[in-house]
Amino acid sequence: MRYLIPLGLFIVLVAFLAIGLYSRDPRDPGKLPSALLNKPAPAFRLPQLKDPDKTFSAEDMRGKVWMLNVWASWCVECRYEHPGFFEMAKTVPVYGLNYKDRPEDARSWLGELGDPYVLSVSDLEGRVGMDYGVYGAPETYLIDKGGTIRHKHVGPVTEEAWTKDFLPLIQELNRQ
C-alpha cells in the first residue's frame, strides 16, 4: 500500500512522456497544425514562373482535386522531395508555389532537376505564402473540388506521407 501512490504517480508521469513522444511526428516537433484545415483555400492570382505574362489563380482549379507545393531553389529539403512529385503527378495535378525565390534561380533549378508541376507561380515576397500560413518550405496543401484545404503537410512529402496521408484522401475526394 505504501508503494502504490509513488507507483501510481510514476505511471502517470510515464504516460505523459509517452504521449509527448508519440502523439506527433517524433522526427520534428516543429510541425504545427494548420489553422486553415477544412477552410477555404485563400484566393490568389500570381504570375506564372515560366511565363510571367500569364497568371494563375486558385479559382482556376474549381472542380478539381489538386496539390499545391510550396518550394524554392534555396530550400534544401525541396531538392529531397522533388523526384517524388513526378510519380504523384500521375495521380493528381501538382502546382508549385515558388516561395520567396528569384525567378531565374527557380527556373534553372527546374531545368536541372526537371519540372513535375503543371505550372508554378512566383510568390516573390511570400505574401500568398503568408495567407496560407506557410512558415517554411517545403509545405504541401491538398485542395478539394470546392476549393477547401483538406490536408497540409509540413516538410518533404516522403513516400510514406504520400501513401498514408495523401493518396487515400485524394481517392476519397475524387469520388465526391
Next chain:
Amino acid sequence: MTRSLLLPLLLLCLLPSMTTAQVPVEDKPSDDPVVEHRLAKLSHELRCLKCQNQTLAESPSSIAADLRREIREQIKAGKSDKEITAFLTQRYGDFILYKPRVTPTTYILWFGPFLLLIGGLIVLFRYVKQRRDAITEQPLTADERRRAEEMLRS
C-alpha cells in the same frame, strides 16, 4: 591541427547560403517611433513559428522578418492590435500567441496550477489535522510530577 581545420570547415558552412538565396525581405525600422513602439509591444507577444522559443521581436529568421514587415504595414494602415492578432491567428493558429487565449482547450493550462495549489492545501490541512488529532493528552502521574519538581528545584 584542429585549429587549421576549423577555418576551412567554417567557410564550408557558408557555401550553401552563397549558392542559393532567398529574396531579401525589407525589415528596416520605420521612421515613425509610434509604429516601432507598437510593433515592439506586439512582436514581444507573438511567437516565431520557425524558432519556437523566440518571440517575433528577437528572432532573426526570415519568416519573422516577413511578419514584422506585415505588422508594420498593418499598423501604418491604421489597423488595431486586435485586428492584427486576428489576421495572424487566422493564418497561423493560436500557436502564434505567446500568451495562450483562455479557451476550453487551455483551461487546464490557465487554471491547472490553481487547482494543484488548492489540492495541495487541502492535503496539507488534512494531514496536519490528522496528526494533531493523533496526539492524545497524557497527564503526568503523581509520581512523575514529584520527580519533575525535584529536578527543577535542584
